[in-house]
């Protein structure tokens with residue numbers, strides 16, 4: 114891959130381990146020449162993320178940030194400012210809903226599960242983008258991760274689908290607000306990937322084989338393909354693209370049956 118992100122600085126939210134979508138996109142950004150700074154959710158993931166970050170050089174910064182806590186976001190961005198005067202790229206690859214909300218009926222979603230899902234999976238994009246925007250004085254690219262359940266009913270995705278719809282709408286409104294500052298904001302809607310967040314889901318392997326049978330490409334997507342889309346959106350290749358949700362899903366979403 115050519116070094117289309119040479120000289121760029123990126124902030125990456127959402128690495129848990131080497132299977133994380135955030136890690137796939139981070140690797141592609143780094144291979145394209147970007148310097149990266151990582152968050153980790155809490156002490157539980159600190160060692161994991163520090164070890165992965167160190168594969169780009171032992172001085173690759175990482176710091177804690179729970180995106181549901183405003184004070185964490187402030188402290189994390191102060192850490193970023195201590196490492197770089199400027200940020201060009203921001204990856205938001207974070208989602209959470211209480212497990213019980215992803216089982217049974219959407220009808221039974223509690224007020225608290227609805228709140229948590231929207232806070233962590235949708236509002237956090239607004240919060241981290243606002244915190245990073247002052248560092249993106251020369252323009253920038255913000256990328257978040259979505260899923261088809263935002264648009265169509267995927268059984269058991271439930272409140273996460275509603276939160277992803279809010280995330281995709283937030284991408285459009287953020288694109289409008291930040292466009293004059295040359296900051297672009299887009300979502301990648303990924304087909305199913307076997308990550309930590311997916312592993313807990315019952316029937317997930319059936320979903321992977323459903324895509325193999327029904328998607329136009331007759332296979333599942335790879336982290337490398339998500340990385341390549343992440344590089345496109347971060348680079349001048351995507352210079353005229355903002356507010357969009359781009360599908361990396363083997364074409365699954367175009368099917369009517």
Ligand code: NAD
Pocket residue numbers: 126127128129130132133134135153154158178179180181205206207208209233258259260302303304305306307308309310311
């Ligand atoms: P993952 O478990 O590797 O990543 C999820 C990340 O969210 C983890 O790093 C976790 O620490 C972080 N997180 C959760 N709550 C947080 C909080 N309060 N503060 C800070 N971080 C928090 O799983 P993944 O599949 O790589 O998920 C990344 C993104 O991709 C999510 O937005 C997910 O909805 C989306 N996505 C996943 C798939 C899939 O099939 N795996 C498909 C489409 C979209």
Ligand code: 0WE
Pocket residue numbers: 208209210211212215259260267268269270271273305309310311313314320
């Ligand atoms: O966005 C996701 C999953 C995000 C997620 C996963 C978990 C598991 C553990 C959010 N919250 C939690 N909470 C937990 O306690 N995906 C796109 C993957 C996914 O999840 C599904 C899917 C797909 C695809 C759930 C039901 C149906 C399909």
